[in-house]
Amino acid sequence: MGFQALNGQFSLMKNINEIEELIKLISKLPGLGPKSAKRIVLKLMNNRDELMKPMANTLNEVYKNVSRCKMCGTLKSNSVGCNNCENKDKKFNKICVVENISDQWSIENSSIYQGYFHILGGTLSSSNQRKEDLLITSLVDRVKKDSIEEVIIATSATVEGQTTAHYIKNSLKETKAKVSKLAQGLPVGGEIESLDDGTLFSAFKNRS
Ligand SMILES: [Zn+2]
Numbered sequence: 402m403g404f405q406a407l408n409g410q411f412s413l414m415k416n417i418n419e420i421e422e423l424i425k426l427i428s429k430l431p432g433l434g435p436k437s438a439k440r441i442v443l444k445l446m447n448n449r450d451e452l453m454k455p456m457a458n459t460l461n462e463v464y465k466n467v468s469r470c471k472m473c474g475t476l477k478s479n480s481v482g483c484n485n486c487e488n489k490d491k492k493f494n495k496i497c498v499v500e501n502i503s504d505q506w507s508i509e510n511s512s513i514y515q516g517y518f519h520i521l522g523g524t525l526s527s528s529n530q531r532k533e534d535l536l537i538t539s540l541v542d543r544v545k546k547d548s549i550e551e552v553i554i555a556t557s558a559t560v561e562g563q564t565t566a567h568y569i570k571n572s573l574k575e576t577k578a579k580v581s582k583l584a585q586g587l588p589v590g591g592e593i594e595s596l597d598d599g600t601l602f603s604a605f606k607n608r609s
Pocket residue numbers: 470471472473474475477483484485486487
């Protein structure tokens with residue numbers, strides 16, 4: 402018999418501060434509201450040793466050992482260094498610029514593209530996004546330092562994505578790199594991570 406049995410008295414849990422706090426935190430995660438947060442907390446309570454403990458430890462480890470690379474924006478292990486921009490074994494002459502890490506993952510999974518990635522961390526006009534937080538200066542630095550020949554801008558087909566693309570293009574004027582953008586065919590409002598491989602493939606192939 403687990404916590405589920407207490408479901409009838411669920412409101413009692415309101416009195417437990419730690420549980421309330423956990424529900425509040427989990428509700429802030431993408432796609433989750435208070436209802437699913439409560440279900441997750443119940444699941445964790447019912448699986449203290451199999452789930453809650455390893456999850457708490459893993460969260461702590463990730464918090465301590467993984468961070469966003471200040472140069473390219475992807476996730477890196479603090480002890481090993483950045484796989485993306487400090488990898489000396491592989492040399493590429495292309496950089497693909499995306500808004501978020503999930504966009505990089507989609508493009509990597511589709512094996513359409515071989516080259517470096519650069520993760521901006523948002524778009525210019527997205528709320529709470531300051532221009533200096535987007536890694537645009539470091540993009541220009543990377544293009545110069547690694548003698549990059551082509552920068553492929555793969556921001557989404559939203560107003561913000563396109564404004565950002567335009568700004569990046571201007572910022573790269575001082576470099577010798579060719580700047581291309583994913584092909585028009587992208588559905589308007591389309592976010593890279595939600596595209597299927599076929600659409601992504603033709604967007605890459607027909608970039609201009
Ligand atoms: Zn990096």
